Amino acid sequence: MSSMQLFLNATSPYARFVRVLGLELGLEEQIELIWVDPWQNDPALLAVNPAAKIPTLRCASGQCLSESLLIAQYLQQHPQATASAAAGSEQDLAWLGLGQALMDAAFQSVIHKKYHPEAVKSLLDQRRQAALQRLLAELEQQVDQGKLAASAPTSSLSAGQLSLFVGLDYLAFRCPELDWPTQAPQLAAWHQSLAQRTSLSSTAFH
Structure with a gap:
Protein backbone atom coordinates (compact mmCIF):
# COMPACT_ATOMS: atom_id res chain seq x y z
CA MET A 1 0.00 0.00 0.00
CA SER A 2 1.31 3.44 -0.91
CA SER A 3 2.46 5.56 2.02
CA MET A 4 3.11 8.73 0.01
CA GLN A 5 1.29 10.65 -2.71
CA LEU A 6 3.09 12.55 -5.47
CA PHE A 7 1.06 15.28 -7.18
CA LEU A 8 2.33 15.81 -10.72
CA ASN A 9 1.53 16.23 -14.39
CA ALA A 10 3.04 14.67 -17.50
CA THR A 11 5.03 17.66 -18.75
CA SER A 12 6.75 19.15 -15.71
CA PRO A 13 10.50 18.46 -15.69
CA TYR A 14 10.61 19.04 -11.94
CA ALA A 15 7.88 16.46 -11.32
CA ARG A 16 9.48 13.97 -13.67
CA PHE A 17 12.83 14.30 -11.90
CA VAL A 18 11.20 13.43 -8.57
CA ARG A 19 9.27 10.54 -10.12
CA VAL A 20 12.40 9.12 -11.75
CA LEU A 21 14.36 9.42 -8.52
CA GLY A 22 11.61 7.56 -6.66
CA LEU A 23 11.83 4.74 -9.20
CA GLU A 24 15.61 4.61 -8.96
CA LEU A 25 15.37 4.41 -5.18
CA GLY A 26 12.94 1.49 -5.36
CA LEU A 27 10.10 3.50 -3.84
CA GLU A 28 7.52 3.02 -6.61
CA GLU A 29 5.30 0.88 -4.37
CA GLN A 30 5.41 3.57 -1.69
CA ILE A 31 4.37 6.45 -3.95
CA GLU A 32 0.88 6.88 -5.38
CA LEU A 33 0.81 9.18 -8.41
CA ILE A 34 -1.91 11.85 -8.33
CA TRP A 35 -2.26 13.51 -11.75
CA VAL A 36 -3.35 17.14 -11.54
CA ASP A 37 -3.48 20.30 -13.68
CA PRO A 38 -1.61 23.11 -11.89
CA TRP A 39 -2.82 25.66 -14.45
CA GLN A 40 -6.48 25.11 -13.59
CA ASN A 41 -6.29 25.54 -9.81
CA ASP A 42 -6.98 21.84 -9.40
CA PRO A 43 -8.76 21.40 -6.03
CA ALA A 44 -6.78 18.25 -5.25
CA LEU A 45 -3.52 20.14 -5.67
CA LEU A 46 -4.68 23.23 -3.79
CA ALA A 47 -5.60 20.99 -0.85
CA VAL A 48 -1.94 20.01 -0.44
CA ASN A 49 -0.17 23.09 -1.80
CA PRO A 50 -1.80 26.54 -1.70
CA ALA A 51 0.76 27.73 -4.27
CA ALA A 52 -0.63 25.17 -6.77
CA LYS A 53 2.89 24.02 -7.63
CA ILE A 54 4.07 20.62 -8.74
CA PRO A 55 5.61 18.42 -7.70
CA THR A 56 4.12 18.19 -4.24
CA LEU A 57 4.68 15.14 -2.06
CA ARG A 58 2.29 14.22 0.73
CA CYS A 59 4.20 12.11 3.24
CA ALA A 60 2.73 9.23 5.21
CA SER A 61 2.39 11.60 8.16
CA GLY A 62 0.24 13.96 6.09
CA GLN A 63 2.98 16.59 5.89
CA CYS A 64 3.24 18.07 2.39
CA LEU A 65 6.54 18.92 0.76
CA SER A 66 7.14 21.11 -2.28
CA GLU A 67 10.15 22.05 -4.45
CA SER A 68 11.77 19.19 -6.34
CA LEU A 69 15.21 19.35 -4.72
CA LEU A 70 13.72 19.29 -1.21
CA ILE A 71 11.51 16.34 -2.13
CA ALA A 72 14.53 14.60 -3.62
CA GLN A 73 16.45 15.04 -0.38
CA TYR A 74 13.55 13.55 1.57
CA LEU A 75 13.26 10.52 -0.74
CA GLN A 76 16.99 9.85 -0.60
CA GLN A 77 16.72 9.61 3.18
CA HIS A 78 13.54 7.50 3.17
CA PRO A 79 13.96 4.37 5.33
CA GLN A 80 12.24 2.15 2.73
CA ALA A 81 14.51 3.12 -0.15
CA THR A 82 15.97 -0.12 -1.49
CA ALA A 83 18.59 1.39 -3.78
CA SER A 84 20.95 4.32 -3.76
CA ALA A 85 20.95 7.47 -5.86
CA ALA A 86 22.81 9.48 -3.32
CA ALA A 87 23.74 13.09 -3.79
CA GLY A 88 26.25 14.76 -1.58
CA SER A 89 29.55 14.84 -3.39
CA GLU A 90 30.62 18.21 -4.72
CA GLN A 91 30.40 16.89 -8.28
CA ASP A 92 26.89 15.56 -7.88
CA LEU A 93 25.65 18.71 -6.19
CA ALA A 94 27.13 20.64 -9.13
CA TRP A 95 25.22 18.39 -11.57
CA LEU A 96 22.02 18.93 -9.61
CA GLY A 97 22.50 22.67 -9.96
CA LEU A 98 23.20 22.44 -13.69
CA GLY A 99 20.21 20.18 -14.24
CA GLN A 100 17.98 22.58 -12.35
CA ALA A 101 19.35 25.48 -14.40
CA LEU A 102 18.52 23.63 -17.63
CA MET A 103 14.98 23.02 -16.47
CA ASP A 104 14.55 26.62 -15.29
CA ALA A 105 15.78 28.22 -18.50
CA ALA A 106 13.79 25.92 -20.75
CA PHE A 107 10.61 26.13 -18.67
CA GLN A 108 10.74 29.93 -18.45
CA SER A 109 11.31 30.15 -22.21
CA VAL A 110 8.25 27.99 -22.86
CA ILE A 111 6.03 30.03 -20.54
CA HIS A 112 7.35 33.28 -22.00
CA LYS A 113 6.56 32.18 -25.55
CA LYS A 114 3.12 30.93 -24.53
CA TYR A 115 1.93 33.98 -22.61
CA HIS A 116 4.06 36.76 -24.09
CA PRO A 117 4.64 35.80 -27.74
CA GLU A 118 5.00 39.44 -28.71
CA ALA A 119 8.11 39.71 -26.53
CA VAL A 120 9.81 36.51 -27.62
CA LYS A 121 12.98 38.45 -28.52
CA SER A 122 13.07 40.37 -25.27
CA LEU A 123 16.26 40.90 -23.29
CA LEU A 124 15.15 38.29 -20.75
CA ASP A 125 14.55 35.75 -23.49
CA GLN A 126 17.95 36.48 -25.00
CA ARG A 127 19.59 35.98 -21.61
CA ARG A 128 17.82 32.63 -21.18
CA GLN A 129 18.95 31.47 -24.63
CA ALA A 130 22.51 32.53 -23.87
CA ALA A 131 22.38 30.64 -20.57
CA LEU A 132 21.23 27.50 -22.35
CA GLN A 133 24.10 27.77 -24.80
CA ARG A 134 26.61 28.12 -21.96
CA LEU A 135 25.09 25.18 -20.07
CA LEU A 136 25.31 22.94 -23.13
CA ALA A 137 28.91 23.97 -23.75
CA GLU A 138 29.86 23.26 -20.14
CA LEU A 139 28.25 19.81 -20.16
CA GLU A 140 29.79 18.95 -23.54
CA GLN A 141 33.18 19.81 -22.07
CA GLN A 142 32.51 17.60 -19.03
CA VAL A 143 31.75 14.64 -21.28
CA ASP A 144 34.91 15.35 -23.28
CA GLN A 145 36.94 15.43 -20.06
CA GLY A 146 35.42 12.18 -18.81
CA LYS A 147 33.67 13.76 -15.83
CA LEU A 148 30.26 12.81 -17.24
CA ALA A 149 30.44 9.26 -18.57
CA ALA A 150 27.97 6.67 -19.80
CA SER A 151 26.86 4.13 -17.20
CA ALA A 152 25.99 0.45 -17.56
CA PRO A 153 22.22 -0.19 -17.65
CA THR A 154 22.33 -1.94 -14.28
CA SER A 155 24.54 0.59 -12.49
CA SER A 156 23.06 3.21 -10.21
CA LEU A 157 22.78 6.81 -11.31
CA SER A 158 23.21 9.76 -9.02
CA ALA A 159 20.49 12.33 -8.46
CA GLY A 160 22.61 14.85 -10.33
CA GLN A 161 22.91 12.63 -13.40
CA LEU A 162 19.15 12.04 -13.37
CA SER A 163 18.57 15.79 -13.13
CA LEU A 164 20.80 16.42 -16.14
CA PHE A 165 19.05 13.77 -18.22
CA SER A 201 11.88 5.51 -20.76
CA SER A 202 8.73 4.81 -18.72
CA THR A 203 8.39 8.45 -17.68
CA ALA A 204 9.06 10.09 -21.05
CA PHE A 205 7.38 13.44 -21.69
CA HIS A 206 4.15 13.39 -23.66
Missing part, protein backbone atom coordinates in the same frame (compact mmCIF):
# COMPACT_ATOMS: atom_id res chain seq x y z
CA VAL A 166 15.59 15.12 -17.44
CA GLY A 167 16.69 18.69 -18.12
CA LEU A 168 18.12 17.74 -21.50
CA ASP A 169 15.06 15.66 -22.35
CA TYR A 170 12.79 18.58 -21.48
CA LEU A 171 14.87 20.88 -23.67
CA ALA A 172 14.38 18.51 -26.62
CA PHE A 173 10.67 18.16 -25.83
CA ARG A 174 9.79 21.83 -25.47
CA CYS A 175 12.49 23.61 -27.48
CA PRO A 176 13.14 21.36 -30.50
CA GLU A 177 14.13 24.37 -32.57
CA LEU A 178 17.28 24.63 -30.49
CA ASP A 179 18.37 21.18 -31.72
CA TRP A 180 20.76 20.82 -28.80
CA PRO A 181 22.14 17.37 -29.82
CA THR A 182 23.69 18.94 -32.93
CA GLN A 183 25.41 21.55 -30.77
CA ALA A 184 26.66 19.05 -28.19
CA PRO A 185 27.17 15.67 -29.92
CA GLN A 186 29.16 14.03 -27.13
CA LEU A 187 26.56 15.11 -24.59
CA ALA A 188 23.86 13.76 -26.92
CA ALA A 189 25.64 10.38 -26.98
CA TRP A 190 25.72 10.35 -23.17
CA HIS A 191 22.01 11.21 -23.08
CA GLN A 192 21.17 8.50 -25.60
CA SER A 193 23.13 5.90 -23.63
CA LEU A 194 20.66 6.32 -20.78
CA ALA A 195 17.46 6.75 -22.76
CA GLN A 196 16.35 3.10 -22.52
CA ARG A 197 16.81 2.89 -18.77
CA THR A 198 13.42 1.82 -17.37
CA SER A 199 13.00 4.74 -14.99
CA LEU A 200 13.65 7.18 -17.84
Whole structure:
Protein backbone atom coordinates (compact mmCIF):
# COMPACT_ATOMS: atom_id res chain seq x y z
CA MET A 1 0.00 0.00 0.00
CA SER A 2 1.31 3.44 -0.91
CA SER A 3 2.46 5.56 2.02
CA MET A 4 3.11 8.73 0.01
CA GLN A 5 1.29 10.65 -2.71
CA LEU A 6 3.09 12.55 -5.47
CA PHE A 7 1.06 15.28 -7.18
CA LEU A 8 2.33 15.81 -10.72
CA ASN A 9 1.53 16.23 -14.39
CA ALA A 10 3.04 14.67 -17.50
CA THR A 11 5.03 17.66 -18.75
CA SER A 12 6.75 19.15 -15.71
CA PRO A 13 10.50 18.46 -15.69
CA TYR A 14 10.61 19.04 -11.94
CA ALA A 15 7.88 16.46 -11.32
CA ARG A 16 9.48 13.97 -13.67
CA PHE A 17 12.83 14.30 -11.90
CA VAL A 18 11.20 13.43 -8.57
CA ARG A 19 9.27 10.54 -10.12
CA VAL A 20 12.40 9.12 -11.75
CA LEU A 21 14.36 9.42 -8.52
CA GLY A 22 11.61 7.56 -6.66
CA LEU A 23 11.83 4.74 -9.20
CA GLU A 24 15.61 4.61 -8.96
CA LEU A 25 15.37 4.41 -5.18
CA GLY A 26 12.94 1.49 -5.36
CA LEU A 27 10.10 3.50 -3.84
CA GLU A 28 7.52 3.02 -6.61
CA GLU A 29 5.30 0.88 -4.37
CA GLN A 30 5.41 3.57 -1.69
CA ILE A 31 4.37 6.45 -3.95
CA GLU A 32 0.88 6.88 -5.38
CA LEU A 33 0.81 9.18 -8.41
CA ILE A 34 -1.91 11.85 -8.33
CA TRP A 35 -2.26 13.51 -11.75
CA VAL A 36 -3.35 17.14 -11.54
CA ASP A 37 -3.48 20.30 -13.68
CA PRO A 38 -1.61 23.11 -11.89
CA TRP A 39 -2.82 25.66 -14.45
CA GLN A 40 -6.48 25.11 -13.59
CA ASN A 41 -6.29 25.54 -9.81
CA ASP A 42 -6.98 21.84 -9.40
CA PRO A 43 -8.76 21.40 -6.03
CA ALA A 44 -6.78 18.25 -5.25
CA LEU A 45 -3.52 20.14 -5.67
CA LEU A 46 -4.68 23.23 -3.79
CA ALA A 47 -5.60 20.99 -0.85
CA VAL A 48 -1.94 20.01 -0.44
CA ASN A 49 -0.17 23.09 -1.80
CA PRO A 50 -1.80 26.54 -1.70
CA ALA A 51 0.76 27.73 -4.27
CA ALA A 52 -0.63 25.17 -6.77
CA LYS A 53 2.89 24.02 -7.63
CA ILE A 54 4.07 20.62 -8.74
CA PRO A 55 5.61 18.42 -7.70
CA THR A 56 4.12 18.19 -4.24
CA LEU A 57 4.68 15.14 -2.06
CA ARG A 58 2.29 14.22 0.73
CA CYS A 59 4.20 12.11 3.24
CA ALA A 60 2.73 9.23 5.21
CA SER A 61 2.39 11.60 8.16
CA GLY A 62 0.24 13.96 6.09
CA GLN A 63 2.98 16.59 5.89
CA CYS A 64 3.24 18.07 2.39
CA LEU A 65 6.54 18.92 0.76
CA SER A 66 7.14 21.11 -2.28
CA GLU A 67 10.15 22.05 -4.45
CA SER A 68 11.77 19.19 -6.34
CA LEU A 69 15.21 19.35 -4.72
CA LEU A 70 13.72 19.29 -1.21
CA ILE A 71 11.51 16.34 -2.13
CA ALA A 72 14.53 14.60 -3.62
CA GLN A 73 16.45 15.04 -0.38
CA TYR A 74 13.55 13.55 1.57
CA LEU A 75 13.26 10.52 -0.74
CA GLN A 76 16.99 9.85 -0.60
CA GLN A 77 16.72 9.61 3.18
CA HIS A 78 13.54 7.50 3.17
CA PRO A 79 13.96 4.37 5.33
CA GLN A 80 12.24 2.15 2.73
CA ALA A 81 14.51 3.12 -0.15
CA THR A 82 15.97 -0.12 -1.49
CA ALA A 83 18.59 1.39 -3.78
CA SER A 84 20.95 4.32 -3.76
CA ALA A 85 20.95 7.47 -5.86
CA ALA A 86 22.81 9.48 -3.32
CA ALA A 87 23.74 13.09 -3.79
CA GLY A 88 26.25 14.76 -1.58
CA SER A 89 29.55 14.84 -3.39
CA GLU A 90 30.62 18.21 -4.72
CA GLN A 91 30.40 16.89 -8.28
CA ASP A 92 26.89 15.56 -7.88
CA LEU A 93 25.65 18.71 -6.19
CA ALA A 94 27.13 20.64 -9.13
CA TRP A 95 25.22 18.39 -11.57
CA LEU A 96 22.02 18.93 -9.61
CA GLY A 97 22.50 22.67 -9.96
CA LEU A 98 23.20 22.44 -13.69
CA GLY A 99 20.21 20.18 -14.24
CA GLN A 100 17.98 22.58 -12.35
CA ALA A 101 19.35 25.48 -14.40
CA LEU A 102 18.52 23.63 -17.63
CA MET A 103 14.98 23.02 -16.47
CA ASP A 104 14.55 26.62 -15.29
CA ALA A 105 15.78 28.22 -18.50
CA ALA A 106 13.79 25.92 -20.75
CA PHE A 107 10.61 26.13 -18.67
CA GLN A 108 10.74 29.93 -18.45
CA SER A 109 11.31 30.15 -22.21
CA VAL A 110 8.25 27.99 -22.86
CA ILE A 111 6.03 30.03 -20.54
CA HIS A 112 7.35 33.28 -22.00
CA LYS A 113 6.56 32.18 -25.55
CA LYS A 114 3.12 30.93 -24.53
CA TYR A 115 1.93 33.98 -22.61
CA HIS A 116 4.06 36.76 -24.09
CA PRO A 117 4.64 35.80 -27.74
CA GLU A 118 5.00 39.44 -28.71
CA ALA A 119 8.11 39.71 -26.53
CA VAL A 120 9.81 36.51 -27.62
CA LYS A 121 12.98 38.45 -28.52
CA SER A 122 13.07 40.37 -25.27
CA LEU A 123 16.26 40.90 -23.29
CA LEU A 124 15.15 38.29 -20.75
CA ASP A 125 14.55 35.75 -23.49
CA GLN A 126 17.95 36.48 -25.00
CA ARG A 127 19.59 35.98 -21.61
CA ARG A 128 17.82 32.63 -21.18
CA GLN A 129 18.95 31.47 -24.63
CA ALA A 130 22.51 32.53 -23.87
CA ALA A 131 22.38 30.64 -20.57
CA LEU A 132 21.23 27.50 -22.35
CA GLN A 133 24.10 27.77 -24.80
CA ARG A 134 26.61 28.12 -21.96
CA LEU A 135 25.09 25.18 -20.07
CA LEU A 136 25.31 22.94 -23.13
CA ALA A 137 28.91 23.97 -23.75
CA GLU A 138 29.86 23.26 -20.14
CA LEU A 139 28.25 19.81 -20.16
CA GLU A 140 29.79 18.95 -23.54
CA GLN A 141 33.18 19.81 -22.07
CA GLN A 142 32.51 17.60 -19.03
CA VAL A 143 31.75 14.64 -21.28
CA ASP A 144 34.91 15.35 -23.28
CA GLN A 145 36.94 15.43 -20.06
CA GLY A 146 35.42 12.18 -18.81
CA LYS A 147 33.67 13.76 -15.83
CA LEU A 148 30.26 12.81 -17.24
CA ALA A 149 30.44 9.26 -18.57
CA ALA A 150 27.97 6.67 -19.80
CA SER A 151 26.86 4.13 -17.20
CA ALA A 152 25.99 0.45 -17.56
CA PRO A 153 22.22 -0.19 -17.65
CA THR A 154 22.33 -1.94 -14.28
CA SER A 155 24.54 0.59 -12.49
CA SER A 156 23.06 3.21 -10.21
CA LEU A 157 22.78 6.81 -11.31
CA SER A 158 23.21 9.76 -9.02
CA ALA A 159 20.49 12.33 -8.46
CA GLY A 160 22.61 14.85 -10.33
CA GLN A 161 22.91 12.63 -13.40
CA LEU A 162 19.15 12.04 -13.37
CA SER A 163 18.57 15.79 -13.13
CA LEU A 164 20.80 16.42 -16.14
CA PHE A 165 19.05 13.77 -18.22
CA VAL A 166 15.59 15.12 -17.44
CA GLY A 167 16.69 18.69 -18.12
CA LEU A 168 18.12 17.74 -21.50
CA ASP A 169 15.06 15.66 -22.35
CA TYR A 170 12.79 18.58 -21.48
CA LEU A 171 14.87 20.88 -23.67
CA ALA A 172 14.38 18.51 -26.62
CA PHE A 173 10.67 18.16 -25.83
CA ARG A 174 9.79 21.83 -25.47
CA CYS A 175 12.49 23.61 -27.48
CA PRO A 176 13.14 21.36 -30.50
CA GLU A 177 14.13 24.37 -32.57
CA LEU A 178 17.28 24.63 -30.49
CA ASP A 179 18.37 21.18 -31.72
CA TRP A 180 20.76 20.82 -28.80
CA PRO A 181 22.14 17.37 -29.82
CA THR A 182 23.69 18.94 -32.93
CA GLN A 183 25.41 21.55 -30.77
CA ALA A 184 26.66 19.05 -28.19
CA PRO A 185 27.17 15.67 -29.92
CA GLN A 186 29.16 14.03 -27.13
CA LEU A 187 26.56 15.11 -24.59
CA ALA A 188 23.86 13.76 -26.92
CA ALA A 189 25.64 10.38 -26.98
CA TRP A 190 25.72 10.35 -23.17
CA HIS A 191 22.01 11.21 -23.08
CA GLN A 192 21.17 8.50 -25.60
CA SER A 193 23.13 5.90 -23.63
CA LEU A 194 20.66 6.32 -20.78
CA ALA A 195 17.46 6.75 -22.76
CA GLN A 196 16.35 3.10 -22.52
CA ARG A 197 16.81 2.89 -18.77
CA THR A 198 13.42 1.82 -17.37
CA SER A 199 13.00 4.74 -14.99
CA LEU A 200 13.65 7.18 -17.84
CA SER A 201 11.88 5.51 -20.76
CA SER A 202 8.73 4.81 -18.72
CA THR A 203 8.39 8.45 -17.68
CA ALA A 204 9.06 10.09 -21.05
CA PHE A 205 7.38 13.44 -21.69
CA HIS A 206 4.15 13.39 -23.66
